Amino acid sequence: MSKSGTKKRLGSDYGSEEAKKKIKAPSEVLAHVKQLAKIALSEPEIERTLLELELEHDCREVIDKDADAVMDEVESAIYQSAVSILKGEGFSFAVPSRSKGNQLYVPELDRIVLKNSTSQRHFSNSATCRKAVITARVLGLIHELCIKRIHVTKRDLFYTDVKLFEDQTNSDGTLDDVACMLGCTRSSLHVVASEKGVVVGRLRFKEDGDQIDCQRMGIGGKAIPPNVDKVVDIESDAHFILLVEKDAAFMRLAEDRFYNTYPCIILTAKGQPDVATRLFLRNLKLTLKIPVLALVDSDPYGLKILSVYMKGSMNMSYDSSNLTTPDVKWLGVRPSDLDRFNIPQQCRLPMTEEDIKTGKKLMEEDFIKANPEWVKELEIMVTTKVKAEIQALSSFGFQYLSQVYLPLKLQEGDWI
Incomplete structure (x- = not known):
């Protein structure tokens, strides 16, 4: 106006x-x-949702989940990795891509959404080995927080394993990856x-x-x-x-x-x-x-x-x-x-x-x-x-x- x-x-x-x-x-x-x-x-x-729109691309969104639901998702992710190891296929995580190329502006919703594209984070690959370990560590910490029903800051999380994370940007970025993997909001992870x-x-x-x-x-x-x-x-x-x-x-x-x-x-x-x-x-x-x-x-x-x-x-x-x-x-x-x-x-x-x-x-x-x-x-x-x-x-x-x-x-x- x-x-x-x-x-x-x-x-x-x-x-x-x-x-x-x-x-x-x-x-x-x-x-x-x-x-x-x-x-x-x-x-x-x-309030329109992605499900109501017939988009060319499949897109991924997350929802709020309580502590029990998050624990179930973490245990499911670890179980799938264990099955993969037992099959002889190695230890890896399927991590949604959050790159700009995997994002889409939806005019009907007037916001940016994430397309449903993932990449494998293999432990056996030298390029992704360390990220796979950090992902597993963060999953374990989130599981612990949900069991204890407590919240910690992102800085607290970083200091649980400084030698592994090296820099807080690594633990912070993995938190977003994990939230996307588990299909829950980041606040559901009990890390603020x-x-x-x-x-x-x-x-x-x-x-x-x-x-x-x-x-x-x-x-x-x-x-x-x-x-x-x-x-x-x-x-x-x-x-x-x-x-x-x-x-x-x-x-x-x-x-x-x-x-x-x-x-x-x-x-x-x-x-x-x-x-x-x-x-x-x-x-x-x-x-x-x-x-x-x-x-x-x-x-x-x-x-x-x-x-x-x-x-x-x-x-x-x-x-x-x-x-x-x-x-x-x-x-x-x-x-x-x-x-x-x-x-x-x-x-x-x-x-x-x-x-x-x-x-x-x-x-x-x-x-x-x-x-x-x-x-x-x-x-x-x-x-x-x-x-x-x-x-x-x-x-x-x-x-x-x-x-x-x-x-x-x-x-x-x-x-x-």
């Missing part, structure tokens, strides 16, 4: 004190947001990431029996728990969820109590989103049925981060049905905003060759092509070869983000 006439009229003095005078009362600022919420509520919720995401604003819920009020958490906000399944009884009078890329912008909005003037929930994963934050956002959206508006840097990586929330990530495309929130709206900071808001030239950064390459690659993605407005913004970015961070808005004053930029964007209904 955009109001081109309004943009032309206001664009010349967005960076001045006159801009503040253009901001209406909070109820009027939020008029377009409320309309967006009404549209979302009026549309029937149809350390707390990363935070939330603040008009939100109340119970976490493992404790009542949490996110308006009373100070400027640091409430850490999003790694065990999102323990979050229940979600309540809110917010009109929208503001998804923020960076911690610095989150802190500014929290300290200014932006959510009091414009009732909202503010959430960040402090950069690249972790599983818990993605699960939490999806849970909020499904429960509260309010719009999600995103505030990210005006660079290719800001858009990549946004796309992970919306369409899924390469590493975890097998679990995209549980981790994605497809209908997030891109509020800002957009390439077209740099001129509209008169961002000073010294606050605009030249894009590197790697930035430009990443931007052009994004323009080739099917999910980008499906949104012409996104294509236009990326074309501006790649053509001008200029990027900017959210903090560039601070050139007009530390509170410009909360007092001018966001209110004007919301007032115009300027999101795509």
Whole structure:
């Protein structure tokens, strides 16, 4: 939604004190947001699945499984390996491929899914021997966790066998392989990431029996728990969820109590989103049925981060049905905003060759092509070869983000 006439009229003095005078009362600022919420509520919720689609390729998805079901899957995988050894065929695991070539964007679902292609991880092959051993070790550790009904962090898992894993990327990657192998979500494996995401604003819920009020958490906000399944009884009078890329912008909005003037929930994963934050956002959206508006840097990586929330990530495309929130709206900071808001030239950064390459690659993605407005913004970015961070808005004053930029964007209904 955009109001081109309004943009032309206001664009010349967005960076001045006159801009503040253009901001209406909070109820009027939020008029377009409320309309967006009404549209979302009026549309029937149809959760389509891969099984309903007649796709050219077979695809693989996972589901939540309890500890007993995961143990059964682990024991089945080990049993099959044992049978293979007894047959004289050697010890190996059939591991789903998570490479980009094995991924598919499905427009009907508006997310990335994983095609059903596997490769053998043989112990007898020097190229895959070590990976086969790591896979067996991780399966054993997961089985132990399920028996004991306890959770550990990915870092804990790594330290159980540092000599074997050598680097945490090896144990982390194998965790995703194993989840895909067993047909379960990664959270079903009882291995979680350390707390990363935070939330603040008009939100109340119970976490493992404790009542949490996110308006009373100070400027640091409430850490999003790694065990999102323990979050229940979600309540809110917010009109929208503001998804923020960076911690610095989150802190500014929290300290200014932006959510009091414009009732909202503010959430960040402090950069690249972790599983818990993605699960939490999806849970909020499904429960509260309010719009999600995103505030990210005006660079290719800001858009990549946004796309992970919306369409899924390469590493975890097998679990995209549980981790994605497809209908997030891109509020800002957009390439077209740099001129509209008169961002000073010294606050605009030249894009590197790697930035430009990443931007052009994004323009080739099917999910980008499906949104012409996104294509236009990326074309501006790649053509001008200029990027900017959210903090560039601070050139007009530390509170410009909360007092001018966001209110004007919301007032115009300027999101795509």
